[in-house]
Amino acid sequence: MSSPADPPTVRALLRRTELRLRLAVDEDRLAAGALDRVIRGVHSSDLADPTPFLSEDLALLTTGTQFTGADPADYAAYVERLVVRGVVALGFGTEVVPGGIPEGLAAACGAARLPLFEVPYRTPFIAVARANARALAAQDFARRTWALDAQRALSLAALRSDGLAAAVDELSRRLDAWVGLFDAAGVLRHEHPRDGAGRTELQAEVTAMLARGTRAGATVAVSDGTVVLQSLGRPGHLTGVLALATGVLDAEARSVVTMVVAMADLALEQRRGLLRARDALRAGLAVSLLDGGAATARRVASRMWGGLPPAPVRVALTDAGGRDDVVEWLESQADGRGSRLFFGRIDAGLLLVVPASDDTLLPLLAERSNLAVGVSDPVGYDEVAAGLAQARVALEGGGSGVRVFADARGGLAAAFDGERARVLADAELAPLRAADAAGGTQLQTTLAAWLAHDGSHERTAQALGIHRHTLRARLAAVERALDVDLTSFAVRARLWLAFEVAQRGAWADRNS
Template sequence: MTETQPTLRALLARRDLDLRLASRPDDLDEGALDAPLRWVHSSDLIDPTPFLADDLLLLTTGTQFVGAGSDGEAGDDAAYVARLRARGVRGLGFGTEVVRDGIPPALVLACAAQRMPLFEVPYRTPFIALARANAEAIAAQAYARRTWALSAQRAISLAALRPDGLAATVAELASQLGAWVGLFDAAGTLTQSAPADVLDDDARAALATEAGAVLRRGSRAASTLEIGDRRVTMQTLGRGGHLRGLIAIVGADLDLEGRSVVTSVIAMAGLALEQNVGLGRARAALRAGLLHTLLEDDPQLARRVSRELWGPLPTSPVLIGVAAVAANRTDAAVDWLELQAAERGGLFYARSGDGIVVVVSAADEGAPTALAGLLDAAVGLSEPTDYNGFSRAHAQALTALRTAVSGTVTRFADAAGVLSSLDSPAARALADARLRPLRAHDEAHGTALVETVRTWLTHDARIDEAARALGIHRHTVRARVAQAQQLLGVDLSSFPARAELWAALVAAG
């Protein structure tokens, strides 16, 4: 996008207008002559500012200064120019030989003091000629921008037809905008970018963090932000709740035509990604079928099919992971795992009713750990096993998952125990019934019996330690424990009663 907007410099360069810059270069701000102009207006009012818009040139013959002593005193001229400067006027043109032969010296000094560009309009150049010249420049620029937009969209459409459609589209958009363009997948991983080596590592990390945050929100969005001294535009791809990725543009100041080109790319990229959904469903069904055969501890079919389509299954011994991912992030998790399987190999995954099952070599736990961190997933991980023990390892991963929290990996060795088996519908139903008297009392009276008893048992039924943990007096803890005993109808001084109550608290979560 190299077209320049209509400017005072462009008007001064037109020989047919015969304009002369009266300001010295040292009296002007850098770029003052190159600021875009929205219009050219003429007025001889002493205060025309109520009738002016921003970013225009004002033309005057100086009639308003006749008899005001502007030849020798700068007071009126200074106030006049200060008002124009405050209003956002880009420059002042003085028409000579109408009221006087030259530009009043006081006006020259006032414009220099405000760093306002001042130029002479000779008698033979009508003011309307400047207005018409600027209007023609605006129209020519608009035509050039529309022509550029059509040409850019045509070039991008041709790029999209190439075998590497998405990569070619990103590269062509970057070329047309003269900016850095990146395509992030649904998991927030940068998959395509152009041109190379434009952003440093810190900028890329900041961009990836922001892209991940936008995608985690799960809703369609367009946003702009600053990274360092660069302007960044971001636009999500796909439907709300089912985002397929995000396009980021760094270093482009997009006008209406630029935004239209970006919108066309977003539409094409979104369509291309959505078209992959059907193929993704077929792959998911095939993977689920292979997982079913693995759970029967018969890896032969899975080995043969995987070798033909994706490469060999991970080498034994393997780790089985089961990941619980938020519903609006499941597609992102699958996209990320598909990318990892294609780039790294040595990884098999499939969706199941219990979550996403991930199989990796026992020597490589990177994928489950990264999955937990990137997508805030809870992951349960089995002990190493061969494929003949796949079902047992899968059960271990499910056991570990029951105690895992979002964003972390829990290994079976850390989660295994008798109490971990309490996570079942039957155990939860019994636990809820057992704890109902305490919960009902807490809800009715605003007490904290359940929390107090849990903390008391956690600290080995020691009143003083529980009081410190809860931040209350030890007599309050003792009174609450006594009240809990009464409501439950048990004697909590005995170990079996305390063990049963602790089991109920664990099962109830």
């Protein structure tokens, strides 16, 4: 934010040769940057305590009449009051009181690290005040000129085909600071310069700001300074966040930033409208894929996005169909992946199609958006509807993150969960429990082991530690108790399922 005029600092005032001012305390005894503090005004007073009449960032001029007969403690107290009030420098008019600058005053200013300068008798105090006022006016004019020039440059940048990106670049150059633009999904869409420091550290705060959905600003501390964040869009419909790695902005700089915020609001709202149109098109193509219209979907996708993902593909389903932030993030991923991702909203949620070989995007989506994602086995485009059915089964199987249909296959018995299934399973096995209770037998344990060992008498006997003849006798007792024929596959399947449901119910009871 450079300006052609020198800022009205203590140092600049001392350099005005026509005033013939002289620094009376060596610079190495002053506070760091003391001579570079801006003087917002010049006031003169010979009161022993002028602070009630002063404001911050003033230079105070005095002739020293209040110090007649003063002792060192009076000087120290006087200077301390000025420092606490925020006075940036003290000027002493010589030759009004004989003897020049009192040594006690110089020592007190040195101890307090406050600049003290001599104003010669022939330099009126009003000349010092006017010089500073002219410097302030020149600085204000330079800043207003800078702001007008910056706004003109930003207006021209906005006329380019990449208007918003060009405006961000121009703002970065004018502020001499890194500027980043995040979209509604929290993705960094554009930055200048491209090696901007601290942007990774901003992600959590940007995501939180967007999640709150309110128009707000924030200042975030990063490893090499601070970054100012300003949300974009309307409350409840935020379109992004503008980030500036800069310190405190003056009024002119804020006006320039406000102009870019307005540009970004308009551009991102227009982009949001475009995304809504693309969203509707994707939804239509998703329905087409499910209805067997892969050829039509492929032609449209080829013109719009470079094509559909190459087969074989995995069909995924998540219940984030109502979350615009997820859709916008997927749009940003589709921009970078070409034809390696297709998605669209359907009645069941959000349908995704990715190459079967892609094992990165879906886990990233699940982790980033805190979603559960059901994923099918690899299928062709003539099997998308079947893939969706698999994805739905995987999604409904419980758990979090990515849920793969292949992992759900072994859990067929889970489809029979519920109170009704447990009552039926209990009734199926009740005769065995009654026989065991009445005769002290182990029919239920024996049958479960025999089914678990695929009906092998030898392996079951070894597992139970009994003779094969004993096993056959127990199985015959099972058939009598249940009035079934264990050589029937249907009977064995029914009994196996009863044990599975009973076991799942017992686990649920123990962990409830």
